[in-house]
Amino acid sequence: MADIPSDAPQHCPGTASEQAGKTSACQGCPNQNLCSSGATKAPDPAIEEIAEKMLTVKHKILVLSGKGGVGKSTFSAHLAHALASDATKEVALLDVDICGPSIPRIMGLEGEQVHQSGSGWSPVYVEDNLAVMSIGFLLSSPDDAVIWRGPKKNGMIKQFLRDVDWGELDYLIVDTPPGTSDEHLSIVQYLSSARIDGAVIITTPQEVSLQDVRKEIRFCQKVQLPIIGVVENMSGFVCPKCKNTSQIFPPTTGGAERMCEEMNLTLLGRVPLDPRIGIQAYCLSHVPREESAG
Amino acid sequence: MEENNEGGNLAQVQHVVLILSGKGGVGKSTLTTELALALRHSGKKVGILDVDLCGPSIPRMLSVGKPEVHQCDLGWVPVYTDAQKSLALMSIGFLLEDPDEAVVWRGPKKTALIGQFVSDVAWGELDVLLVDTPPGTSDEHLAVLENLKKQHKVDGAILITTPQAVSTGDVRREITFCKKTGLRILGIVENMSGFVCPHCSECSNIFSKGGGEELAKLTGSVYLGSVPLDPLLTTSIEEGKDFIQTFPDSATFSAINSIAQTLLTSIQNP
Numbered sequence: 001m002a003d004i005p006s007d008a009p010q011h012c013p014g015t016a017s018e019q020a021g022k023t024s025a026c027q028g029c030p031n032q033n034l035c036s037s038g039a040t041k042a043p044d045p046a047i048e049e050i051a052e053k054m055l056t057v058k059h060k061i062l063v064l065s066g067k068g069g070v071g072k073s074t075f076s077a078h079l080a081h082a083l084a085s086d087a088t089k090e091v092a093l094l095d096v097d098i099c100g101p102s103i104p105r106i107m108g109l110e111g112e113q114v115h116q117s118g119s120g121w122s123p124v125y126v127e128d129n130l131a132v133m134s135i136g137f138l139l140s141s142p143d144d145a146v147i148w149r150g151p152k153k154n155g156m157i158k159q160f161l162r163d164v165d166w167g168e169l170d171y172l173i174v175d176t177p178p179g180t181s182d183e184h185l186s187i188v189q190y191l192s193s194a195r196i197d198g199a200v201i202i203t204t205p206q207e208v209s210l211q212d213v214r215k216e217i218r219f220c221q222k223v224q225l226p227i228i229g230v231v232e233n234m235s236g237f238v239c240p241k242c243k244n245t246s247q248i249f250p251p252t253t254g255g256a257e258r259m260c261e262e263m264n265l266t267l268l269g270r271v272p273l274d275p276r277i278g279i280q281a282y283c284l285s286h287v288p289r290e291e292s293a294g
Numbered sequence: 295m296e297e298n299n300e301g302g303n304l305a306q307v308q309h310v311v312l313i314l315s316g317k318g319g320v321g322k323s324t325l326t327t328e329l330a331l332a333l334r335h336s337g338k339k340v341g342i343l344d345v346d347l348c349g350p351s352i353p354r355m356l357s358v359g360k361p362e363v364h365q366c367d368l369g370w371v372p373v374y375t376d377a378q379k380s381l382a383l384m385s386i387g388f389l390l391e392d393p394d395e396a397v398v399w400r401g402p403k404k405t406a407l408i409g410q411f412v413s414d415v416a417w418g419e420l421d422v423l424l425v426d427t428p429p430g431t432s433d434e435h436l437a438v439l440e441n442l443k444k445q446h447k448v449d450g451a452i453l454i455t456t457p458q459a460v461s462t463g464d465v466r467r468e469i470t471f472c473k474k475t476g477l478r479i480l481g482i483v484e485n486m487s488g489f490v491c492p493h494c495s496e497c498s499n500i501f502s503k504g505g506g507e508e509l510a511k512l513t514g515s516v517y518l519g520s521v522p523l524d525p526l527l528t529t530s531i532e533e534g535k536d537f538i539q540t541f542p543d544s545a546t547f548s549a550i551n552s553i554a555q556t557l558l559t560s561i562q563n564p
Contacts, residue, residue: 011402011405013402066348066349066396067318067319067349068317068318068319068320068349068428068429069317069318069319069320069429069456070318070319073460074460098432099316099429099430099431099432099464099467100316100317100318100429100430100464100467102460102463102464105459105460105463106460142463142466142467143466143467143469143470144467144470145316145431145467145468145470145471145474146431146467147431147432147435147436147471147474147475148431148432149401149405149432149433149436150400150401150402150404150432150433151400151401153432177318177429177430178318178319178348178349178428178429179348179349179428180348180396180397180398181348181398181399181400181401181404181433182400182401182433184398185398185400204319206528206532207354207532208323208324208351208354208355208531208532211351211354211393211394212348212349212351214394215348215349215394215395215396215397216396218394218395218396219396219398222396222398237489237498237500239491239493239494239496239498240496240498241491241494241496242491242493242494242496244491244493244494246489246491246492246493246525247525248489248500248523248525248528249528250525250528250529250532252529252532252533273500275498275499275500275501275502
């Protein structure tokens, strides 16, 4: 884990990294000796703080893919809504895609803001039992770009887990960006003392997607993250006029089904391409917006 | 990473264009590949630098298999798709022993490799170097831009979007990235722009409609054109076939070629 002080030199490897005090970026830094002595490599206290916070969260599910644009956020949003349709369940959706936060738009929560209270940041409630948090709520304009390197993104994710007043939850769904990098390592590491139930992996049928998804599966195996199963999205398109099915993203290598057989994973299901999702995603919230509690 | 290169490995590369999007899965790698093939088809010497370290798609799309990357005095020799060396490639995909191996690196390590990719690949003479990027506005994008700028070598960026708001919403942020970093926006391309059913020719707007043009208007950018959803293209890409050779008369190729020619005009006459 890399903690970067705000006044660190550029390319600071992080005070807790193995390279702390030893890289060329460390030359001349006033903390160089402290870092290279090993004093800064103690485990991040945030991990225990987060574990404490997560004691009131029964189930934690990560939604992953190696590939971008396969429908992670769409699936996460629909899963959150489906779980929250049982009014006795408390559900939350955490969006850790720091550069491309899609969840506010998909949940119909654009323009909402996060409020601070004594017990931390209040997430935005789209329904009484469905809370959402995303960096999207911290940006003041739809044009704002989050041009952050890895360490700063990690810090944000730590805050999302530690400082948001999640309350008691039955389910915490975590939507992630594509890849196997800082965000993914951080979410796994910060939740390492809190049990993650597992990951749902999203793919589309074609090999160009599967080749990235296999890497994500390897990542899960490397960090010992259980895989609940795989969802094949954009699986065929039924023409609304003639009702014939076209494989727009063709499963040239057997699609998710064959990959799951080969890697001994569960295929949770297939979701077809439906133009209504593109429109509905924008209007997914059915509840009129209310002022968040201060 | 060398600083103050005199000449250096980009000295004989005439133009460098980044292919960006804020959004994943919009077709950056597909369009990078197709634009490269279209430019080659019109007689240009082209290179592709793939800086998507976690999900390198370019090797498969050009079906170069698992070649070895050799070193020469000037650095790494790029992988060529043919004996004529008309299309040169570099990707982390070529450096992995196992294609399913995950590259689980944090930012600083990605930054370091991208620095090497920019300065230590012996591209030789190229008319255009296209740089395929992962989605986002983070380490890879900062690294590639900073390193290219050290060699004063970046004409600008093309931004790819799909029509729907979820995509243009991210691309707006990428446009801000370009403005903040002083990267010229050469134009916006709308990909997956409608699907014509091969059975009945009905056009369905699977990913909604119009977002690319609206985005261009909203942000004062040039709209380069749109490319439809075409299963023949997606199959070609899957199989690493040259779509232009296989389907030279298709409307999709015509759209891609038009974008390639507009791009060429734009970078040759800044």
